[in-house]
Amino acid sequence: MKNIFIYGRKPVLEALKNRPNEIEKVFIKNSLSSSSLLEINNLIVSNLVSSSKVPQAKIENLVGRVNDQGIVALLSPIKYLRFFDWIEGIDLSTNPAIILLDGIEDPHNFGAILRTAAAAGMSAVIVPTQKQSPVSGVVFKTSAGTAGRIPIIRVHDTNQGIKDVQLAGFKVLALDGNGNNEIWKCEFDAPTAFLIGNEGRGIDKHIIKKCDGTIKIPMSNEVESLNASVSTALICYEWKRKKLG
Numbered sequence: 001m002k003n004i005f006i007y008g009r010k011p012v013l014e015a016l017k018n019r020p021n022e023i024e025k026v027f028i029k030n031s032l033s034s035s036s037l038l039e040i041n042n043l044i045v046s047n048l049v050s051s052s053k054v055p056q057a058k059i060e061n062l063v064g065r066v067n068d069q070g071i072v073a074l075l076s077p078i079k080y081l082r083f084f085d086w087i088e089g090i091d092l093s094t095n096p097a098i099i100l101l102d103g104i105e106d107p108h109n110f111g112a113i114l115r116t117a118a119a120a121g122m123s124a125v126i127v128p129t130q131k132q133s134p135v136s137g138v139v140f141k142t143s144a145g146t147a148g149r150i151p152i153i154r155v156h157d158t159n160q161g162i163k164d165v166q167l168a169g170f171k172v173l174a175l176d177g178n179g180n181n182e183i184w185k186c187e188f189d190a191p192t193a194f195l196i197g198n199e200g201r202g203i204d205k206h207i208i209k210k211c212d213g214t215i216k217i218p219m220s221n222e223v224e225s226l227n228a229s230v231s232t233a234l235i236c237y238e239w240k241r242k243k244l245g
Helices: 009-018 034-046 056-063 083-089 107-120 137-142 158-168 228-244
Strands: 004-007 023-029 050-054 071-075 097-102 125-128 152-155 171-175 192-197 213-216
Touching: 004 009, 004 056, 009 023, 009 034, 009 071, 023 034, 023 056, 056 071, 083 152, 083 158, 097 107, 097 158, 097 228, 107 125, 107 137, 107 228, 125 158, 152 158, 158 171, 158 192, 192 228
Parallel strands: 023 050, 097 125, 097 192, 125 152, 171 192, 171 213
Antiparallel strands: 004 071, 023 071
């Protein structure tokens, strides 16, 4: 499945009104005034859609020389969900687990994480609107199609994601190389959200402080860390192993 670009103010506005959960990102020409796009900007904010100001050359690179009116939207091959819409259908008494991503920017990592999460029985994957790989054709291919089989929830940012899941009753555990608990020693006796950091910067300390705890994967031979998708796989299957008992 491939992403689709639409362009022009009216088509983008209609998409924001009628199918916002399918919009991956909106690109706006940086010379356009905010006042001329007031309704569009309001819908972008209210629907948690990622957006960025870009030069005209970038827009032409996306859609060619067309009557773009300075605005382009990228439609995703999947539909995003809102957290509180999704949580209504979840039975928390079963102690489900979800993956919360703190900005995974490599599409291959993102696809591999989605595939593992689906295979291991995670209930959903939560992504922020910024600094996050889109659900592109590369992500679909890497996930072997499983990107469409697991709910993908979009939140404004990681802080909001943590706040939402905690409010719903999830315990948030951040994967950190200096974590307090080795993953093998953890007991998952409550709904759990595993927070996975960015490939390069990891998880910021101020975000870790908002979590309910930290976990780590023990390393040997002075290896500092594993690839984000590999770490996620280990966590998902350790959770599954203990759940199956």
